[in-house]
Amino acid sequence: MTKIKIPYSKQFLEIEIPDNNLVAILESKAHAYKVEQTQQEIVSKALDNPIGSAKLEDLVKSVKNLVLITSDHTRPVPSKVTMPILLSRIRSANPKIKITILIATGFHRPTTRQEMIDKFGAEIVENEVIINHVSEDYNSVVRVGTLPSGGELWLNKIAMEAELLISEGFIEPHFFAGFSGGRKSVLPGVASAKTVMANHCSEFIASEYARSGVIVNNPIHRDMIYAAKQAKLAFILNVVIDSNKKVINAFAGDSELAHIDGCKFVMELASVKAVKADIVVSTNGGYPLDQNIYQSVKGMTAAEATCREGGVIIMVSACNDGHGGQSFYDNIANASGPRAVLDRVLKVGRNDTVPDQWEFQILARILDTHTVILVTDMCDPEMIVKMHMKHAATFEEALQMAFEIKGKNAKITVIPDGVSVVVK
Known part of the structure; x- marks a missing residue:
């Protein structure tokens, strides 16, 4: 097992990934950057x-x-x-x-x-x-x-x-x-x-x-x-x-x-080379960026860039402040699915953009080709499910769910801080 520390709210979680599944850990060099000055x-x-x-x-x-x-x-x-x-x-x-x-x-x-x-x-x-x-x-x-x-x-x-x-x-x-x-x-x-x-x-x-x-x-x-x-x-x-x-x-x-x-x-x-995987683990860098689902879309896009089509994104984000935008929530939750959101939003003219449209457009783009499991014990699970994602209270639970979807031999890439990298 490989142990990896990832940020979550105002703390860090230590997650474990089976060695035979792990193919890459993508990290910004900023996190190891040494400075001598205060x-x-x-x-x-x-x-x-x-x-x-x-x-x-x-x-x-x-x-x-x-x-x-x-x-x-x-x-x-x-x-x-x-x-x-x-x-x-x-x-x-x-x-x-x-x-x-x-x-x-x-x-x-x-x-x-x-x-x-x-x-x-x-x-x-x-x-x-x-x-x-x-x-x-x-x-x-x-x-x-x-x-x-x-x-x-x-x-x-x-x-x-x-x-x-x-x-x-x-x-x-x-x-x-x-x-x-x-x-x-x-x-x-x-x-x-x-x-x-x-x-x-x-x-x-x-x-x-x-x-x-x-x-x-x-x-x-x-x-x-x-x-x-x-x-x-x-x-x-x-x-x-x-x-x-x-x-x-x-x-x-x-x-x-x-x-x-x-x-x-x-x-x-920040530039890292994409390593394609069936399951990608990402975060929003912890507090304050992981306070809501709205902001957490950012960390999902890093995972999207290295996750195979049809793959699973495990997004570890506290989301203690809820969805982060009523329009964002309503436009995802009230739609039959992500494809319906995309079909509708791409017809909206520039001057007719509605609040939070950009965020639910990007989330719908991700959900249209990937399964997203949101890991949090600080947010209403029902809200997450209504937004066409899956919920897990712990990382271990999420990983088990992902293996059930992609199989026990699924390859896994981990991005400990999804908002700090540019995946090429």
Whole structure:
């Protein structure tokens, strides 16, 4: 038996795979990447050496009103490390500056006060102005143009009224935007629901270029770059993290150039060669990304890239927050099956995209050719079954179910952290 540690919620599980079944363990090299500097030193070095930009301190010197976009509760950005450094540097250069922290919720629910404390620490929450972006509040957004795709670009007024707009985030493979980070803090981060839905239309999601690790010719990325430029996103700090959510590298500077350099670094670490298998085990990297089924689709796409057609994907994800989106749930659960979802969604026009359409489209794509067993003891099994997946309370139970479907000699590939790899 081969023992493998995989993340689950805020802990790790040790699973066992029979040696004669196991064909590969696909892991990002980020998890074994060794650094000698502290997280703070890595971040500070990046800020001292910005890419394609003046230093942050020089940018803020004469600015009265700065807006700092940050990620929400669903993203493992180590803001307890990054935010104090950013705030300190900004105020050291300009003590009188007004700073607003704008949480880029995208299409997600607002971040709660407790989640803010967990993310930033109590001191920042108690002493800083922190505002949630609410994508469906059309009084809080302003139209600033038309996306290359033709969709209307509506962005948060607070961001657009800033004298200087900067952002923090992290870079990892993203299952349809290519990579997270950079321009994503604007679109979908602080965009209106209408804009997010136009950008995430079924046509673009179905594109062969809307895949993990791909930004060239990616229509979704193209829209996002345009949105960031229209918002005048002047400076970014993006970090790269390991499986323990610790910073192993950081990139700061111009919102496009620094992001590109960061993506290159991540690609070197994250790219793994597909090893086809009958059964593929994946996760969503543990907390905070495995809080719901919606987010867990990301880890499933990594498994999809290396699972044989008709194979079984064992997705180990806590999903303690439920399905993660009512429209997402309804459109899967109320359909006769995944093929019916795909047939319907591919007929939906760009400007008629419905909430969560991109997520249920991708899940339906996976379910159309694979059996998915969701492993969790923190989520309602009935909900999972209604969404055309199978449920297992333990990994051992899931593996037994998978063997019953594919046979005792089935070959198994394990991806301990599905959101950290680009499977080629």
